[in-house]
Every structure is written in structure tokens, then in C-alpha cells.
Amino acid sequence: MLKAENIIKSFDGLPVLRGISMEINQGEVVAIIGRSGSGKSTLLRCLNNLEKVDNGTIEIDGQALVKNGVYAPAKEQRAVCLKMGYVFQNFNLFPHMNVLKNLTEAQRCVLGREKEKAEKYAKELLKKVGLEDKALAYPGQLSGGQQQRVAIARALAMDPEILCFDEPTSALDPQLTQEVLSVIRALSREKRTMAVVTHEMAFAREVADRVVFMQEGVIVAEGAPDNVFNDPRVKVFIGKNDNDDGID
Amino acid sequence: MVMKFFNNPEKLWNLVKILLEGLSVTGQIFILTLVFSIPLGMLVAVGRMSKKWIVRGPVSAYIYIMRGTPLMLQVMFIYFLLPRILPFKFDRFPAAIFAFTINYAAYFAEIFRGGIQGIPKGQWEAGQVLGMKKSQTFFRVLLPQVCKRVLLPVTNEVITLVKDTALASTIAVTELMSLAKKQVSSSSSIEPYVIAMVMYLIFNGVTEQLCRLAERKLNYYQ
Ligand SMILES: Nc1ncnc2c1ncn2[C@@H]1O[C@H](COP(=O)(O)OP(=O)(O)OP(=O)(O)O)[C@@H](O)[C@H]1O
Numbered sequence: 001m002l003k004a005e006n007i008i009k010s011f012d013g014l015p016v017l018r019g020i021s022m023e024i025n026q027g028e029v030v031a032i033i034g035r036s037g038s039g040k041s042t043l044l045r046c047l048n049n050l051e052k053v054d055n056g057t058i059e060i061d062g063q064a065l066v067k068n069g070v071y072a073p074a075k076e077q078r079a080v081c082l083k084m085g086y087v088f089q090n091f092n093l094f095p096h097m098n099v100l101k102n103l104t105e106a107q108r109c110v111l112g113r114e115k116e117k118a119e120k121y122a123k124e125l126l127k128k129v130g131l132e133d134k135a136l137a138y139p140g141q142l143s144g145g146q147q148q149r150v151a152i153a154r155a156l157a158m159d160p161e162i163l164c165f166d167e168p169t170s171a172l173d174p175q176l177t178q179e180v181l182s183v184i185r186a187l188s189r190e191k192r193t194m195a196v197v198t199h200e201m202a203f204a205r206e207v208a209d210r211v212v213f214m215q216e217g218v219i220v221a222e223g224a225p226d227n228v229f230n231d232p233r234v235k236v237f238i239g240k241n242d243n244d245d246g247i248d
Numbered sequence: 249m250v251m252k253f254f255n256n257p258e259k260l261w262n263l264v265k266i267l268l269e270g271l272s273v274t275g276q277i278f279i280l281t282l283v284f285s286i287p288l289g290m291l292v293a294v295g296r297m298s299k300k301w302i303v304r305g306p307v308s309a310y311i312y313i314m315r316g317t318p319l320m321l322q323v324m325f326i327y328f329l330l331p332r333i334l335p336f337k338f339d340r341f342p343a344a345i346f347a348f349t350i351n352y353a354a355y356f357a358e359i360f361r362g363g364i365q366g367i368p369k370g371q372w373e374a375g376q377v378l379g380m381k382k383s384q385t386f387f388r389v390l391l392p393q394v395c396k397r398v399l400l401p402v403t404n405e406v407i408t409l410v411k412d413t414a415l416a417s418t419i420a421v422t423e424l425m426s427l428a429k430k431q432v433s434s435s436s437s438i439e440p441y442v443i444a445m446v447m448y449l450i451f452n453g454v455t456e457q458l459c460r461l462a463e464r465k466l467n468y469y470q
Pocket residue numbers: 011012016034035036037038039040041042043
């Protein structure tokens with residue numbers, strides 16, 4: 001479904017992605033793990049056209065966003081990216097719109113859906129994330145976990161083929177983390193195609209069909225969770241990661 | 249002090265009528281300046297933030313000149329000196345509007361730039377990942393938030409403008425200040441100034457209330 005080939009990206013001469021190739025297949029949940037600074041966010045942002053790659057190819061359903069470093073025209077870029085949804089670490093809801101409007105705005109101005117239809121769909125999605133009673137609240141009135149669930153519903157409203165999450169819970173307290181994780185877990189049961197960058201190792205092991213382990217801008221281990229988590233390099237990382245959690 | 253108007257209701261009423269005409273010209277300068285300078289200020293702000301130095305450079309220079317020289321000088325420059333350089337001449341009133349507009353646009357531009365740059369980058373990105381075009385994100389996501397952020401500094405400028413309109417008197421536009429001056433010299437009494445002052449205060453009071461109303465309207469979130 002999504003195919004990335006040999007992605008190269010540097011920031012101010014500092015290489016961050018050094019030849020990444022990966023695929024995301026229909027109905028699959030891919031967890032992307034790795035040390036801080038290994039380039040996980042940059043990769044996900046490149047796939048969603050939030051950063052421009054220096055070289056490489058990204059295509060979805062055979063439609064290229066960028067081919068060998070050459071980007072498609074702006075209109076095609078938007079069309080390709082509409083197949084992707086993206087959930088930010090810090091939600092980025094629109095603070096001046098109530099929850100319902102947050103969910104309907106892009107449905108209406110991008111997909112051209114009618115108001116009633118957009119609102120009906122928005123309410124269904126709010127129900128799915130357990131927030132049907134918050135339709136008229138403003139983001140500033142919600143807890144972080146609630147905001148993140150709204151953000152997930154907002155992304156779903158565009159009917160993306162692949163939903164991407166960049167550390168969706170790292171801005172949240174442990175209790176709030178659980179409510180967001182259970183929404184993502186429910187989506188994985190529906191066989192939604194997802195890519196999740198996460199530091200929640202237990203969660204990655206549980207929901208992911210495939211785990212991608214990154215180190216210094218390259219993928220060093222990839223495969224079924226049981227295999228990847230038994231890779232010695234990954235074990236070293238997880239050991240460290242547990243220590244990090246202790247310090248945090 | 250010799251009273252010439254305040255002890256004579258008929259003369260006072262005549263004076264008030266004359267000054268009210270001036271006030272209406274003042275009001276026109278005020279409104280036209282806002283109508284032109286706010287959109288122009290937005291354009292200038294966008295130019296000032298351009299990635300291309302060929303755009304950003306001249307726009308920065310323009311803002312620097314507008315904010316770095318007295319408005320009174322700019323008004324006179326446009327009315328008296330510009331006709332010697334350019335092949336056309338402004339009438340007094342349009343010259344004043346033009347001068348105020350380009351001056352206030354520079355101040356508004358800096359306020360808008362601050363407002364736009366103060367919005368987290370994530371708002372642009374959220375619009376983008378939802379498939380919105382840049383222009384859609386700007387008008388639907390950024391602009392409403394910018395309006396709220398800039399309301400206070402804009403209110404300050406608007407109130408300053410009420411008083412700055414008096415500078416049109418330097419090129420003899422018949423607004424409130426020049427009519428009051430004329431009445432003072434022809435009557436050798438300062439009473440017209442007192443009335444003009446009261447009129448400016450009332451004008452400002454109304455303006456301030458309108459701005460407060462806008463503030464309350466924009467208080468629906470956060
Ligand atoms: N916009 C940027 N400008 C310059 N350098 C950047 C930028 N974004 C990321 N980097 C650098 O790229 C490297 C990879 O960053 P990235 O955010 O992709 O790592 P990450 O794996 O997501 O880390 P974390 O787990 O901390 O989120 C880091 O060294 C970071 O400093």
C-alpha cells in the first residue's frame with residue numbers, strides 16, 4: 001500500500017535518514033521504535049509530506065508523492081497525502097473551533113461533504129472515541145487524553161487509508177495514556193492500516209503486526225514483534241529504554 | 249478668560265455645527281484609513297515574512313521608513329514634495345488618506361506579523377495533513393486565531409489614529425482640528441479648542457466601546 005524506497009534526509013548537512021526503505025501493507029499495524037534522535041519522527045513526517053526528503057521515493061497505491069527525489073506537482077502531493085492521516089504528539093487541534101467543527105472543517109472544505117453529512121459522521125466518530133458528549137466543547141476545555149482522542153477522530157473523518165501516529169501518548173499522564181491507547185487498540189481490531197511511532201514497548205508488542213527498529217537513520221531490525229524484540233540490538237535498546245523510564 | 253460662545257447659546261450652537269462638519273471629515277479620514285490600511289497591512293505582513301529577500305528587503309525598508317519618520321513629515325512630503333517628483337498631484341483629502349494609509353499599514357503589518365508568527369507551526373501542519381491548501385489553512389485556521397491575538401495592539405493603534413487624524417490639518421484638510429484652529433484665530437477665544445477636545449473624547453469613547461465589543465465576541469474560546 002505504502003512504499004518508501006531509499007529515503008535520504010539531512011538537516012543542515014546532518015544526515016538523519018540514511019537510506020530507509022519500508023512498506024506498509026493493507027490492514028497492518030507497524031510500530032516504529034528506536035532511541036531518541038534515531039529519526040523516527042523525521043521518517044513519519046517525510047511520509048506525510050511534513051518534511052521534504054533529499055532523495056528517495058514514496059508512493060501510496062502506486063501514486064508517487066516523490067520519485068527519486070523529485071516531488072509531484074502540489075495538487076498531486078495533496079491527493080496522495082489525503083490517503084494518509086496524521087496524529088500529532090501534541091494534538092494540534094484548532095483551538096477556536098469546537099470539537100464538532102474541528103471534525104467537520106476539513107470534511108467540508110477538502111472533501112466537499114455537506115454540513116449534515118459531515119456532522120453525522122463526526123458524531124459517529126466521536127462516539128467511537130467515547131466523546132459524543134463533548135461535541136460542543138472547545139479543545140481548551142478538554143483533558144490531554146480527550147484532546148488526543150478528538151485528534152484521532154479528526155484524522156479518521158478524512159477516511160485515510162493509513163493512519164500515522166507520532167508518539168500519541170508521550171505528552172500525557174499514565175492514566176490518560178491508557179484511554180488513548182485503548183482507542184488505537186480498538187482501531188487495530190478493525191484492521192485499520194496504521195503506523196505508530198512509540199516508546200510504549202508493551203503496547204508495540206501487543207498491537208503491532210510488524211515492528212521496525214531504527215538506529216541512526218537506518219532500519220536495523222524489522223519483522224514480527226517476537227523476532228524483533230529478541231534481536232540483541234533491540235534488547236540493548238529496550239534495557240536502556242527501561243532505565244530511561246526509571247529516570248523520567 | 250473672555251467667554252464668547254459658552255455664554256451665548258446661539259453662537260455656541262453655530263460653532264458646534266461648524267465643528268461637527270469637521271468631525272465628520274475626521275470620521276471619514278479615520279474610517280477610510282482603516283478600510284485601506286488593515287488589508288494593506290496584511291499584505292505587507294505577508295511580504296515582510298517572504299522567504300525571498302527581493303520581496304522581504306524592500307518591504308522591510310518601507311516599514312522602517314514609515315515607523316522611523318514623523319507622520320506629520322510624511323503627510324507634508326506626500327502633499328508638497330511628491331508632485332515635484334511624480335507627474336501627478338493629490339488633492340488634500342486623498343493625500344491625507346494616502347499618507348495615513350501607508351503609515352498605519354506599516355504599523356498594522358508588524359502587529360499582524362507578530363500575530364501570525366506567534367501561532368504554533370503545528371496549526372499549519374494540522375491543516376496540511378487534513379488536506380487543506382495553504383490558503384484554506386490561512387483563512388480558516390490561522391486568521392481567526394490571529395484576529396484574537398492582535399485585537400489589543402490593533403485597538404491601541406486605532407485609538408492613536410483618532411488623534412493622528414489631526415495631522416491632516418498640516419495640509420489644510422478641513423477636519424476637526426483645522427476648523428477649530430480657524431475658529432480660535434477668528435474669534436480670539438480658545439473655546440473652540442475645548443469643544444474640539446470634547447468631540448475627540450467622545451469619538452474615542454465610542455471607538456473604544458466598539459473595540460471592547462469585538463474583544464468580547466472573540467472571547468468564546470480559551
Ligand atoms: N527541523 C529540524 N531541524 C534540524 N534538525 C532536526 C529537525 N528535526 C529533527 N532534527 C534532528 O534530526 C534527528 C532525528 O530527529 P527525530 O525527531 O526524527 O528523532 P526521533 O527518533 O523522533 O526522536 P524522539 O524519540 O526523541 O522523538 C535529531 O538529531 C534531531 O535533532
